[in-house]
Amino acid sequence: MRLWNSLSLLLALLAAVHLCADEISFERDGNRIDLKGEVIATHEAGVILHTPDGKMWPIQNEEIVQRAKTTAPFQLQTKEQLIETVLAEMPPGSQVIETSHYIVAYNTSRAYAQWVAGMLERLHRGFTSYWTQRGMNLEEPQQPLVALVFDNQDSFAQYGQAELGDAAKSVIGFYSMHTNYVVMFDLTGGGAGDASRRTIGIRDIQRLMSRPDFQWSLATIVHEATHQLAFNAGLQQRYADVPLWFSEGLAIYFETPDVSSSRGWRGIGQVSAPRLKQFQQAARESSQPFLPDMLINDDSLRKAATAMDRYAQAWAVTYFLQKRKPEQYDAYLQELSEIQPLHDPSQAERVRLFQKHFGADLTELENEVRQMMLGLRP
Ligand SMILES: [Zn+2]
Structure with a gap:
């Protein structure tokens, strides 16, 4: 006793x-x-x-x-406390829009922030139903998801400088594993004091965003917001060593924008025309295998010289696996989601895990990916 x-x-x-x-x-x-x-x-x-x-x-x-x-005890901030934190990090005079899953903090027109909030909620709905239908158990985020929307590229770059350095000047959005925020700026242009912006309505924004020249920018924002969802729904853990091609391939798989639909995010899993073109071009130029290196070489996605081809290849492999081997893909994803932060599997373990789910013959698999991609039309 x-x-x-x-x-x-x-x-x-x-x-x-x-x-x-x-x-x-x-x-x-x-x-x-x-x-x-x-x-x-x-x-x-x-x-x-x-x-x-x-x-x-x-x-x-x-x-x-x-x-x-x-x-x-350790306690996460409530929604109200988090709003205060976020506003303190934004330029003075910023405001927030609260939706079911997001806090959107902005210092641009309210209409633009509303448009962003609507888009994020549609993505959230599409993302959730996509994985739920596949039988994956998603976790509820521990806190509301935060998006920051700056009025222009300068104020965005100023904020992003601390995390991205000078790269902040050349990107149009990013997800931060440190803050857990997705950060972007008003793509419709102009300064906060611009009189024309105050009258801009949600319909004007929708019209602008459906223009082909905006689609790529929009895809980038959806891409970054998908990273945020993956990290907050339990598909990946922040600071866990998940192969970069996998995270990027997943985000690209969701990025195809579909602003015209109010029902959801129909773009999920569609052929990404720019990535397909890039893949086909690289495949025509070189028959050198890319898969063994892609599995272990995260830097190849980071370095400017190889990044474009590698992103296209990461998308292609993801597309192939999701369409042709969905059960194996989900089982692989499940195992990757269990990798704990700071416990980095070795390169050999990475390859072994991939082969465990998709077979030992990487050459054969890569050939199947190439064949599928050469047969697709953008
Ligand atoms: Zn990405």
């Missing part, structure tokens, strides 16, 4: 410890940062701290100056 009592006490203590928040102070770029949160992953080189505002902070051991446990 006494043993039982001490055991229960021990278990109670363990539970309490688990509920305690972590306090970490660290120094980065000459600044001291004090954070309270929950350490969600530990590695010999450092930790990842999840803070109540939903951010995740990879912190190196050598940066840490102080670390302690508090007795207060």
Whole structure:
């Protein structure tokens, strides 16, 4: 009996410890940062701290100056608290639109923010029903999803500079694993003070966005918002080492925009004309196998010289697997979703996992992908 009592006490203590928040102070770029949160992953080189505002902070051991446990439990911010946090990070005078799943913070016209909010909700609906129909169990996001919409590219780039550096000037949207936000700017152009913008209506925006020259930009935003959904619905974990071709292929699979439909996101799984063209061109220029390298070489998607071809190949393999081997794809996805942050599988493990689901013969599989792609019309 006494043993039982001490055991229960021990278990109670363990539970309490688990509920305690972590306090970490660290120094980065000459600044001291004090954070309270929950350490969600530990590695010999450092930790990842999840803070109540939903951010995740990879912190190196050598940066840490102080670390302690508090007795207060770790709690994520409520929607109202999160709105306050987000507004404090936006330019003064910014406002928010709340939808069922999103907080859209903006300093541009309300009509544009409403248009973005509507598009995000449609994507959310399409994404959810797509995976539910496939029998995947999606998780509910722990907090509302946040989108920031800046009035122009300059203010967007200014915000993005801290995370992306100078690349912020050349992209039109991004998803941040650190903040968990998807960030974009008003594609209709003009400054916040522009009188014409105040009269712009949702119909004007819809008309503009259905123009072919806007479709690629729109696809990028859908792409980034898909990353956000994948990370928040439990398909992937932030800072987990999921092969980059897989995350990117998945996002491209959803990116085909369909602004004309009010019913949902019909673009899911359609042929991506620009990616297909790119794939076909690369395939004509070279018969060198790409698959073995793509599975392990994330940098090939990051480097400008190879990125365009690699994104197209990542899309092609995803398209092929989703259409021809959906059950195997879902089982592979399920296993990737279980990779914990900071526990990076080796290159050999990556290849082994792929082969476990899709067969050992990578050459044969790649040939099938090529054949399918050469037979498709954009
Ligand atoms: Zn991407």
